[in-house]
Amino acid sequence: MGCAPDSDDVYLRPSVKTAAKLLVVGHFAVGKTTFVGTLSEIRPLRTEEVMTQAGALVDDLAGTRDKTTTTVAMDFGRLTINDSLVLYLFGAPGQRRFTKLWHDMTRGALGALVLADTRRLSHSFEVMGLLEELNLPYAVAVNDFEGAPVHSLDEVREALDLLDETPLVRCDARHPDSSTRALISLVEYLLSRKTELEHA
Amino acid sequence: MTPRRPEARLVRSYVVTDGRAHPTRNTLDLVTLLIATTDLSLAGLNPEKRRVMEVCRHGSLSLAEVAGHLRLPVSVTKVLVADLMDSGHIVTRAPIPAARPSDTRILQEVLDGLRARL
Numbered sequence: 001m002g003c004a005p006d007s008d009d010v011y012l013r014p015s016v017k018t019a020a021k022l023l024v025v026g027h028f029a030v031g032k033t034t035f036v037g038t039l040s041e042i043r044p045l046r047t048e049e050v051m052t053q054a055g056a057l058v059d060d061l062a063g064t065r066d067k068t069t070t071t072v073a074m075d076f077g078r079l080t081i082n083d084s085l086v087l088y089l090f091g092a093p094g095q096r097r098f099t100k101l102w103h104d105m106t107r108g109a110l111g112a113l114v115l116a117d118t119r120r121l122s123h124s125f126e127v128m129g130l131l132e133e134l135n136l137p138y139a140v141a142v143n144d145f146e147g148a149p150v151h152s153l154d155e156v157r158e159a160l161d162l163l164d165e166t167p168l169v170r171c172d173a174r175h176p177d178s179s180t181r182a183l184i185s186l187v188e189y190l191l192s193r194k195t196e197l198e199h200a
Numbered sequence: 201m202t203p204r205r206p207e208a209r210l211v212r213s214y215v216v217t218d219g220r221a222h223p224t225r226n227t228l229d230l231v232t233l234l235i236a237t238t239d240l241s242l243a244g245l246n247p248e249k250r251r252v253m254e255v256c257r258h259g260s261l262s263l264a265e266v267a268g269h270l271r272l273p274v275s276v277t278k279v280l281v282a283d284l285m286d287s288g289h290i291v292t293r294a295p296i297p298a299a300r301p302s303d304t305r306i307l308q309e310v311l312d313g314l315r316a317r318l
Binding site for chain 1: 213229230231232233258259260261262264265267268269271272273274275277293304306307308309310311312313314315317318
């Protein structure tokens with residue numbers, strides 16, 4: 001079991017007063033863990049939660065009839081923004097059945113970056129639907145996998161049925177600059193929405 | 201790709217929390233910043249609460265980080281931290297540690313900070 005962290009770098013600067021939170025979401029194996037790991041200044045951490053599975057009847061649990069709970073993992077990392085503000089990135093699976101986890105994660109979150117994979121675009125609908133129900137604004141970043149079909153962003157936008165205002169960018173979750181740019185698109189969008197609301 | 205979960209815990213989560221599933225206060229968030237107070241004795245604290253204090257003693261961390269370092273579920277960590285707040289061992293930084301989504305200033309600061317990384 002882990003005990004006290006072994007490096008001073010894991011702790012926040014004493015001047016930090018506020019923590020902001022952004023979510024990095026998407027389907028299984030879309031690159032959430034990689035994205036969070038690329039940007040985090042601390043070794044990314046993972047927490048696990050035992051969930052009562054609301055979707056138990058929907059899942060095919062043939063042969064495991066007693067299974068009513070499941071373990072779900074959430075990865076997160078940290079970026080120091082300035083002396084008084086830190087940003088936490090939480091990466092979590094996009095399945096609807098993990099309601100409690102979603103409730104916890106979205107509370108106080110500024111917005112979400114949806115990672116998508118051109119080989120499995122339709123897998124992104126569940127998580128986008130969930131974000132819309134929770135009223136959490138999001139941007140979409142296509143994580144470019146080697147060998148994945150390359151579609152124009154217009155085609156992807158149409159396939160995902162995105163609103164005109166929803167930002168859609170390409171990124172490579174393994175590269176800091178590319179991943180940072182994807183987050184910037186999201187935050188620019190969040191800021192423009194806020195400004196519009198305030199002037200409405 | 202997300203690796204498989206680690207081996208089962210030696211002590212079940214409900215034992216750590218004396219069977220409780222909910223914290224004594226519901227103001228705790230994943231990004232609530234926690235600071236240990238240094239002037240209170242740790243006598244009487246169970247091993248998990250001592251571990252929380254050990255992790256927090258050297259500087260402030262978010263609740264999620266404490267859970268991650270201790271490899272405890274967030275829900276269990278919340279119960280432990282709420283008890284430690286009740287007993288005065290832990291204080292949280294700022295009255296509303298989690299950023300309110302309505303805060304334009306925070307969004308602008310995040311944007312500036314991200315741009316400065318490029």
